[in-house]
Amino acid sequence: MKTADERRAIKNAMPRIHLHSVHTRNCRLLPDRYHLLDAMPKAATVAEIGVAFGDYSQEILERCAPKKLFLVDAWASDRYSDGLSAIQNKFASQIERSIVEVRQGLSTEVLKKFAPNSIDWAYIDTNHSYQTTIEELRLCASCLVSDGRIAGHDFCTGNVVSAIPYGVVESVMQFCLEDSWEFEYLTLDPSAHFSFCIKPISEN
Numbered sequence: 001m002k003t004a005d006e007r008r009a010i011k012n013a014m015p016r017i018h019l020h021s022v023h024t025r026n027c028r029l030l031p032d033r034y035h036l037l038d039a040m041p042k043a044a045t046v047a048e049i050g051v052a053f054g055d056y057s058q059e060i061l062e063r064c065a066p067k068k069l070f071l072v073d074a075w076a077s078d079r080y081s082d083g084l085s086a087i088q089n090k091f092a093s094q095i096e097r098s099i100v101e102v103r104q105g106l107s108t109e110v111l112k113k114f115a116p117n118s119i120d121w122a123y124i125d126t127n128h129s130y131q132t133t134i135e136e137l138r139l140c141a142s143c144l145v146s147d148g149r150i151a152g153h154d155f156c157t158g159n160v161v162s163a164i165p166y167g168v169v170e171s172v173m174q175f176c177l178e179d180s181w182e183f184e185y186l187t188l189d190p191s192a193h194f195s196f197c198i199k200p201i202s203e204n
């Protein structure tokens with residue numbers, strides 16, 4: 001576990017972004033991240049970045065009936081390494097029918113291999129650090145369709161039980177300011193591990 005000074009240094013190294021009303025004026029609050037899936041486009045090409053054992057992937061399949069669901073994860077740590085075989089068993093039929101496609105590797109490497117305009121929306125849920133998340137946001141944007149969406153988990157300050165500072169809020173806000181994106185949805189999950197969904201600000 002990091003010391004309090006180390007955690008403070010991590011937080012202090014992140015930018016404190018002030019957004020404008022243009023970034024928030026169309027945002028809707030939803031009760032939780034399952035309602036978020038109900039609001040997301042259906043029959044779409046979707047990428048879940050950070051899959052673990054496929055609990056949320058299952059929800060995406062049931063609630064969104066995607067045309068295609070890419071599951072991206074390194075499955076490298078002790079905690080999550082059994083996830084890959086769990087996914088392969090759980091989604092064997094969808095993998096067989098090419099509805100689910102597994103891409104194992106670091107998110108920032110795998111995302112570089114998606115072609116522009118190849119994904120309708122993505123849900124990011126990996127290590128939640130500022131540096132990884134800002135890179136994932138930029139790489140997701142480069143492979144999305146023009147009116148695509150980027151959603152993600154843990155839009156909160158950190159994990160208070162394990163004392164891990166997150167950089168999701170800071171990176172999403174920086175990305176919105178720099179690339180002119182706005183919030184479409186925020187969720188109010190009882191766990192306080194909220195989800196976000198952002199979209200490009202349209203000219204109209």
Ligand SMILES: C[S@@+](CC[C@H](N)C(=O)[O-])C[C@H]1O[C@@H](n2cnc3c(N)ncnc32)[C@H](O)[C@@H]1O
Pocket residue numbers: 049050051052053054055056057072073074075076077080083105106107108125126127132
């Ligand atoms: C919190 S779990 C994902 C949970 C899943 N989205 C759900 O809601 O059921 C985080 C996952 O991200 C993966 N991960 C962490 N950092 C990563 C990275 N840089 N690239 C790819 N996968 C990563 C871990 O292997 C782990 O499976």
